Amino acid sequence: MTDAVDAFVAGFIVLSAVVGVVTYVTLLERKFAARMQSRIGPYRVGPHGLLQPIADALKLLMKEDIVPRLADRVVYNLAPIVFLIPGMLIFATIPFAPGLGVADLNIGILFFLAVSAMEIVGLFMAGWGSNNKYALLSAMRAVNQIISYDLPFIFTALVPVLLAGSLRLSDIATAQAGLWFVFYPVIGQLAFAAFIITTLAAENRVPFDILEAESELVAGFRVEYSGMKFALIQLGEYAHMVGTSFLGALLFLGAWAGPGPAWLGPVWFLLKAMGVFLLVTWVRWSFVRIRVDQILAISWKLLLPLSLLLLMATALVVVLRSGPGV
Amino acid sequence: MDPEARKVIEMGYGGAERLTMNMGPQHPSAHGVFRAILTLQGETVVGMDAVIGYLHRCHEKLGETLTYTQYPSIASKTDYVAAMSSELAYVRAAELLGKIEVPKRAQYLRVLVGELQRIASHCVWLGTWCMDMGGALGGGATVFLYCIREREMVLDLFEALVGARLLYGFHQVGGTRYDLPAGWVQTCRETVDFIDRRIGEWEDMLEDNDFFLARARGVGVISRELAQEIGISGPLIRASGVNYDIRRAEPYSSYEDFDFKVPVETAGDCYARYRVRMVEFRESSKIVRQVLDGLPAGPISSRPGVKSVGQVRIPKGEAYARVEGPRGEVGCYLVADGSAKPYRMKWRGASFSNLAVLPHIIPGHKVADVVAIMGSVDPVFGEVDR
Amino acid sequence: MLIQDRLGAPAGGEERALVVTVPAAQWRELAGFAKETLGCRYLSFLSAVDWKEEGLEVMARVENLDDNVSLTVKTRLGPGESHCQSLVAVYRGADWMERECYDMFGIRFDGHPDLRRILLPQDWEGHPLLKSYAVDTPHPPYR
Numbered sequence: 001m002t003d004a005v006d007a008f009v010a011g012f013i014v015l016s017a018v019v020g021v022v023t024y025v026t027l028l029e030r031k032f033a034a035r036m037q038s039r040i041g042p043y044r045v046g047p048h049g050l051l052q053p054i055a056d057a058l059k060l061l062m063k064e065d066i067v068p069r070l071a072d073r074v075v076y077n078l079a080p081i082v083f084l085i086p087g088m089l090i091f092a093t094i095p096f097a098p099g100l101g102v103a104d105l106n107i108g109i110l111f112f113l114a115v116s117a118m119e120i121v122g123l124f125m126a127g128w129g130s131n132n133k134y135a136l137l138s139a140m141r142a143v144n145q146i147i148s149y150d151l152p153f154i155f156t157a158l159v160p161v162l163l164a165g166s167l168r169l170s171d172i173a174t175a176q177a178g179l180w181f182v183f184y185p186v187i188g189q190l191a192f193a194a195f196i197i198t199t200l201a202a203e204n205r206v207p208f209d210i211l212e213a214e215s216e217l218v219a220g221f222r223v224e225y226s227g228m229k230f231a232l233i234q235l236g237e238y239a240h241m242v243g244t245s246f247l248g249a250l251l252f253l254g255a256w257a258g259p260g261p262a263w264l265g266p267v268w269f270l271l272k273a274m275g276v277f278l279l280v281t282w283v284r285w286s287f288v289r290i291r292v293d294q295i296l297a298i299s300w301k302l303l304l305p306l307s308l309l310l311l312m313a314t315a316l317v318v319v320l321r322s323g324p325g326v
Numbered sequence: 327m328d329p330e331a332r333k334v335i336e337m338g339y340g341g342a343e344r345l346t347m348n349m350g351p352q353h354p355s356a357h358g359v360f361r362a363i364l365t366l367q368g369e370t371v372v373g374m375d376a377v378i379g380y381l382h383r384c385h386e387k388l389g390e391t392l393t394y395t396q397y398p399s400i401a402s403k404t405d406y407v408a409a410m411s412s413e414l415a416y417v418r419a420a421e422l423l424g425k426i427e428v429p430k431r432a433q434y435l436r437v438l439v440g441e442l443q444r445i446a447s448h449c450v451w452l453g454t455w456c457m458d459m460g461g462a463l464g465g466g467a468t469v470f471l472y473c474i475r476e477r478e479m480v481l482d483l484f485e486a487l488v489g490a491r492l493l494y495g496f497h498q499v500g501g502t503r504y505d506l507p508a509g510w511v512q513t514c515r516e517t518v519d520f521i522d523r524r525i526g527e528w529e530d531m532l533e534d535n536d537f538f539l540a541r542a543r544g545v546g547v548i549s550r551e552l553a554q555e556i557g558i559s560g561p562l563i564r565a566s567g568v569n570y571d572i573r574r575a576e577p578y579s580s581y582e583d584f585d586f587k588v589p590v591e592t593a594g595d596c597y598a599r600y601r602v603r604m605v606e607f608r609e610s611s612k613i614v615r616q617v618l619d620g621l622p623a624g625p626i627s628s629r630p631g632v633k634s635v636g637q638v639r640i641p642k643g644e645a646y647a648r649v650e651g652p653r654g655e656v657g658c659y660l661v662a663d664g665s666a667k668p669y670r671m672k673w674r675g676a677s678f679s680n681l682a683v684l685p686h687i688i689p690g691h692k693v694a695d696v697v698a699i700m701g702s703v704d705p706v707f708g709e710v711d712r
Numbered sequence: 713m714l715i716q717d718r719l720g721a722p723a724g725g726e727e728r729a730l731v732v733t734v735p736a737a738q739w740r741e742l743a744g745f746a747k748e749t750l751g752c753r754y755l756s757f758l759s760a761v762d763w764k765e766e767g768l769e770v771m772a773r774v775e776n777l778d779d780n781v782s783l784t785v786k787t788r789l790g791p792g793e794s795h796c797q798s799l800v801a802v803y804r805g806a807d808w809m810e811r812e813c814y815d816m817f818g819i820r821f822d823g824h825p826d827l828r829r830i831l832l833p834q835d836w837e838g839h840p841l842l843k844s845y846a847v848d849t850p851h852p853p854y855r
Binding site for chain 2: 754759773805809812831832833840841847
């Protein structure tokens with residue numbers, strides 16, 4: 001009984017923290033993008049615009065909730081929730097410090113990858129349920145893209161797994177105590193670069209945001225959503241993004257490793273995750289979107305073979321280093 | 327529906343079904359109000375019907391009801407992104423008909439504002455085109471904001487000169503309405519130098535970017551023959567390998583005095599159009615510097631100040647005047663009957679002809695290319711619909 | 713000159729900006745001749761002028777960009793006549809321009825593949841650029 005209560009409390013704390021972080025990540029991105037474009041960004045609400053995310057949330061809460069007359073109501077209403085839940089669930093397996101996390105599963109990384117791919121269900125439901133041609137096209141593109149990019153995404157995420165010899169996320173983190181995997185000769189850098197690229201695609205960020213594609217498909221799968229449902233979709237998207245940034249920091253950047261006392265660990269982890277996030281944002285605000293056929297070509301012709309090769313090379317290195325007879 | 331029939335339809339799906347998708351008139355990359363009815367097969371466009379006219383104000387009828395002194399300021403509302411060149415087309419037609427001399431200084435001033443306008447207009451084009459390709463929430467928006475920032479500087483110059491930022495009323499029959507204010511020349515030189523440097527930065531940002539090249543190269547190819555038959559002009563036809571620039575073919579306003587290059591590309595795709603315009607940026611600033619160096623003194627108009635709107639009378643006859651606007655051949659065909667108003671005014675908008683090429687080149691491309699091609703055509707709907 | 717030999721119509725205008733007027737029956741023939749023989753492949757614009765009781769005049773301006781020669785071709789349709797041959801088969805760009813002419817003047821271009829209104833709504837009444845279309849009387853319903 002107490003286990004259940006503990007888990008509930010831990011889950012609640014993490015969930016609240018995630019929602020808080022995700023809300024403020026939007027402000028971070030807006031400020032960052034603004035500076036890139038020689039603007040100032042949100043500045044009016046609170047000091048330096050610090051209350052802007054709250055104002056946005058309030059505004060979205062008060063907006064009218066529109067359901068298109070011809071929409072498939074059940075699917076349409078359910079989609080934002082189905083979209084949001086995987087985005088939140090992925091935080092369950094992430095250890096924020098040694099022993100600090102909701103559930104440190106022994107197959108943590110597989111759970112993470114499986115759940116984060118579930119996002120596509122909500123996305124497709126939104127696209128289909130809206131009964132809108134833009135949304136439909138976007139949903140089709142989404143399926144295409146997820147199928148093509150989840151494979152290389154998983155393969156690159158497996159490189160640190162091989163290096164650490166464990167599927168448990170906390171083991172992967174501790175395995176980097178000596179050397180962060182991003183500094184592992186050749187393999188580390190290649191895997192990190194491939195990870196960032198596939199992350200962009202898995203998160204539907206520019207230059208791979210063909211499913212949102214507001215210049216051609218207006219807003220893609222969420223074109224018909226308004227008010228709180230739109231907010232939920234947005235929240236799910238950013239939660240997914242932040243979750244993947246945490247994963248990247250964990251897999252390659254040594255998670256909570258950093259100078260200072262042990263209690264600074266989570267802070268370091270957050271900083272690294274934000275670093276990954278800003279890297280993704282930097283790419284987003286400097287590239288143009290690429291076409292659907294080109295995206296598929298990049299995935300199948302380049303990323304998939306490369307990530308497979310990388311995985312095999314890593315396996316070879318691990319076997320050679322640990323010596324014969326293992 | 328009968329369950330059996332539904333089953334037949336569902337089972338018999340062969341993948342060749344077509345989807346009709348309506349883009350616009352309210353669409354983020356409609357560049358105003360443009361509606362394209364696309365027939366899609368999967369992601370590929372197989373048919374396109376363009377619907378225009380949402381911004382129609384019947385300028386040609388309006389031209390018949392306004393006098394030669396009234397209309398020039400309305401003319402700027404056709405191509406509102408390049409108001410200076412549209413005004414000039416009308417004024418030139420009236421001057422050709424009435425055989426009105428224009429003082430040298432006024433001619434130079436016309437060239438000056440025309441080229442500055444070209445820079446401003448190309449800034450808008452580059453920004454919006456990148457936004458079409460990169461999205462308003464991506465790298466495109468970054469380029470857009472950079473371009474708009476530089477365009478502001480040109481608009482500031484126009485504001486100091488005319489007092490208006492978008493629609494000027496600078497030209498009038500016989501000359502120009504305003505002369506350069508004090509200190510303007512120096513500011514103009516600095517602005518042009520500054521923008522020249524910035525153009526280099528944009529080029530670095532875009533041309534070293536493989537994704538940009540992948541989106542622009544080989545997309546939306548307009549052949550030489552098609553380009554001529556449709557009558558496209560400006561950077562579009564020069565990107566298709568036709569060396570046609572009215573500033574060269576029929577020099578007006580003393581363009582023969584200036585040394586500039588007319589860029590020609592042969593590929594005919596979006597990237598070629600981009601290259602042509604990027605070179606034009608630099609050529610325009612070159613011309614601006616030459617004008618500032620050689621600006622003659624003297625009057626700015628051969629006619630006294632306007633006292634009544636019916637003052638300018640043009641003898642019976644007809645004339646066609648064309649100028650090279652940022653988007654191409656802006657033409658005005660006037661038929662005069664000897665009164666203070668034209669009998670008939672035909673406005674040849676460059677964007678109208680340029681846009682007419684879309685249904686010929688878009689089929690076969692992907693949906694994402696539709697907006698990229700449309701952006702590379704650079705339509706201004708005030709001029710398409712008139 | 714060449715045009716006169718072929719079509720029996722004298723060419724006027726200046727050296728580099730020729731003007732030819734032909735009967736309406738020779739309209740397409742003249743355009744084909746201009747394109748093929750004179751090399752005027754560039755269609756600048758096609759439009760019309762309403763000469764009230766003398767009828768409509770259709771005109772087009774084509775150019776030979778290589779030699780920098782322009783040719784303005786004109787034809788009178790005659791009083792009350794509103795049919796004209798279409799040039800779409802010769803110049804593909806005539807498509808939209810003839811639609812605009814139909815829209816504004818009500819000229820029916822025979823042989824045009826898709827003659828619809830282009831700038832005004834499909835259910836608009838009247839053709840605004842005709843001189844009989846009064847500019848100051850309101851046309852109900854207001855649109």
